[in-house]
Amino acid sequence: MSRRERARPARGGYRPARIPVATAAAPPALAKTAWRQAEARVTLHRDAGAGHRWLELAMPRAFPLPGAGQFVQLLLEAPAPVLLPRPMSVALVRRAAAGPVLGFLYAPVGDGTRALAALDVDDRVLVLGPLGRGFPLEVEGxxxxxxxxxxxxxxxxxxxxxxxxxxxxxxxxxxxxxxxxxxxxxxxxxxxxxxxxxxxxxxxxxxxxxxxxxxxxxxxxxxxxxxxxxxxxxxxxxxxxxxxxxxxxxxxxxxxxxxxxxxxxxxxxxxxxxxxxxxxxxxxxxxxxxxxxxxxxxxxxxxxxxxxxxxxxxxxxxxx
Ligand SMILES: Cc1cc2nc3c(=O)[nH]c(=O)nc-3n(C[C@H](O)[C@H](O)[C@H](O)COP(=O)(O)OP(=O)(O)OC[C@H]3O[C@@H](n4cnc5c(N)ncnc54)[C@H](O)[C@@H]3O)c2cc1C
Ligand code: FES
Incomplete structure (x- = not known):
């Protein structure tokens, strides 16, 4: 599958997945998600204080926009010290002409996140997302x-x-x-x-x-x-x-x-x-x-x- 195909959005555009209303008669319907895997480029990576780092990734233009509370899986390019991707909450979505920029606040606590912390501007990361169900911000109050x-x-x-x-x-x-x-x-x-x-x-x-x-x-x-x-x-x-x-x-x-x-x-x-x-x-x-x-x-x-x-x-x- 080509990179462009991987980043193609769902037909009709992306709607953030919501927590469905549960009734006794029906279990939750499978939320409509439109995740894709895409290669991202590091555009900013800096210390955020209190042992944390702030990371920004430029995504391909067609990458579906995550909602608040959703996450992505970040997979480091080989050779990497960890085989599996690491989940990370999306902390910022900024629209830019070249495609959305996603921001993450994270703590380097183990092999995966320490390897992430070593990335420089222009390095590449594979991003799978948006994943999961975010905050149901339509709930009144x-x-x-x-x-x-x-x-x-x-x-x-x-x-x-x-x-x-x-x-x-x-x-x-x-x-x-x-x-x-x-x-x-x-x-x-x-x-x-x-x-x-x-x-x-x-x-x-x-x-x-x-x-x-x-x-x-x-x-x-x-x-x-x-x-x-x-x-x-x-x-x-x-x-x-x-x-x-x-x-x-x-x-x-x-x-x-x-x-x-x-x-x-x-x-x-x-x-x-x-x-x-x-x-x-x-x-x-x-x-x-x-x-x-x-x-x-x-x-x-x-x-x-x-x-x-x-x-x-x-x-x-x-x-x-
Ligand atoms: C949905 C989701 C969103 C997340 N968002 C963020 C985020 O925004 N910022 C951030 O810094 N981290 C976030 N995390 C946690 C982050 O994914 C883990 O810290 C990371 O996977 C650890 O990987 P590692 O290889 O560095 O550490 P490992 O070597 O895998 O583990 C280091 C230590 O952390 C523990 N650990 C690993 N994963 C978790 C976890 N999910 N929860 C609690 N303890 C864990 C391990 O048991 C071990 O003690 C999120 C996790 C999930 C599931
Ligand atoms: S991480 Fe595989 S089922 Fe949730």
């Missing part, structure tokens, strides 16, 4: 975006999408200390431009509220008009706590999950997340079978059924 650490990047992308809908967000950002509020200056600058409100929390009190983002949420939520909707991205224990908060307060809550991934497309069954009891019951009552790429009634595949899940869909006791 005052958007409350909650970021832990590097979770800030995909949520800034979400904030910009919401801004285009004319919706201003409350943006809660937490880390263990001020030094770990990665890309804080840029976060502030972009939110100022959008009219979003930034609220900070650190575990040691060195910046913002002294405590976790959950404590910050407890303080802010009573001052926000209903309805509210929460979109969150960060470490799993933080997401589990936010999911329980959303369920307790009947606030629609959506969490961007991670898992170790190989294929990113639902085939290898390598990224299972346990479904909640209510979801297991619902799926076992459903008349039509669950699309196999989504896993089974016990386990969701993070890459296809997610990575963004509604709070009620997962078993937080087994995850948190």
């Amino acid at each position: 005052v958007p409350v975006l909650i970021a832990g650490g590097r979770g800030v990047a995909p949520l800034l992308f979400a904030a910009e999408t919401l801004e285009r809908q004319g919706r201003r967000c409350e943006f809660l950002f937490g880390a263990r200390d001020a030094a770990h509020l990665v890309a804080l200056a840029e976060t502030r600058r972009r939110l100022d431009r959008m009219g979003g409100r930034l609220h900070l929390a650190t575990d040691d009190g060195s910046r913002g509220v002294h405590g976790t983002v959950l404590e910050l949420l407890d303080r802010i939520a009573p001052h926000l008009p209903a309805p509210r909707v929460i979109h969150a991205c960060g470490p799993h224990p933080m997401l589990a706590a936010i999911a329980r908060w959303g369920l307790r307060h009947s606030v629609p809550t959506f969490l961007a999950m991670e898992s170790i991934m190989a294929c990113g497309t639902g085939v290898c069954r390598g990224c299972p997340l346990p479904r909640s009891e209510s979801e297991r019951r619902r799926l076992s009552r459903a008349r039509a079978p669950l699309p196999s790429l989504y896993g089974n009634p016990e386990f969701a595949m993070c890459c296809t059924d997610g990575p963004v899940f509604a709070a009620h869909a997962l078993d937080w006791e087994r995850l948190g």
Whole structure:
């Protein structure tokens, strides 16, 4: 298959995959995705502070545009220290005449991401995407975006999408200390431009509220008009706590999950997340079978059924 063929968009253009509305009678329909594999060129690669790097990749013109919360698989050209691609959330989509530019905020933590960190401008990477289901930003309510650490990047992308809908967000950002509020200056600058409100929390009190983002949420939520909707991205224990908060307060809550991934497309069954009891019951009552790429009634595949899940869909006791 030629490079041009690989990058050709779906007929009718790309529509970001959404979390379908679940009913007792029907399991989720297979989301319409239009992923492609394409060769990308590194156009910017710099230190982002707090042990993170910022990477920008120029994509072929026809590469489908990812939505906020979706991810791509980045595969290094041979010879590379790792065989499999590495999943990375899309943190920025910028349209340019030559084709879209995608941005990523990442931490070099192991062989794959350290090899990624060694790439120079003009080096090539294979990109598979856009993958998975992103944040359902059409859900009504005052958007409350909650970021832990590097979770800030995909949520800034979400904030910009919401801004285009004319919706201003409350943006809660937490880390263990001020030094770990990665890309804080840029976060502030972009939110100022959008009219979003930034609220900070650190575990040691060195910046913002002294405590976790959950404590910050407890303080802010009573001052926000209903309805509210929460979109969150960060470490799993933080997401589990936010999911329980959303369920307790009947606030629609959506969490961007991670898992170790190989294929990113639902085939290898390598990224299972346990479904909640209510979801297991619902799926076992459903008349039509669950699309196999989504896993089974016990386990969701993070890459296809997610990575963004509604709070009620997962078993937080087994995850948190
Ligand atoms: C949907 C999705 C989106 C992601 N987005 C980002 C992002 O925007 N920025 C970013 O820095 N990272 C992101 N990650 C995590 C990133 O993919 C992993 O850090 C990376 O795969 C590690 O590869 P490695 O070869 O460097 O490390 P490895 O040598 O494979 O692993 C190093 C260590 O990290 C652990 N690890 C590997 N993958 C994960 C994971 N997914 N979650 C938790 N621990 C893991 C391993 O168990 C090991 O302890 C995302 C993961 C997923 C599934
Ligand atoms: S990564 Fe292969 S099924 Fe999810």
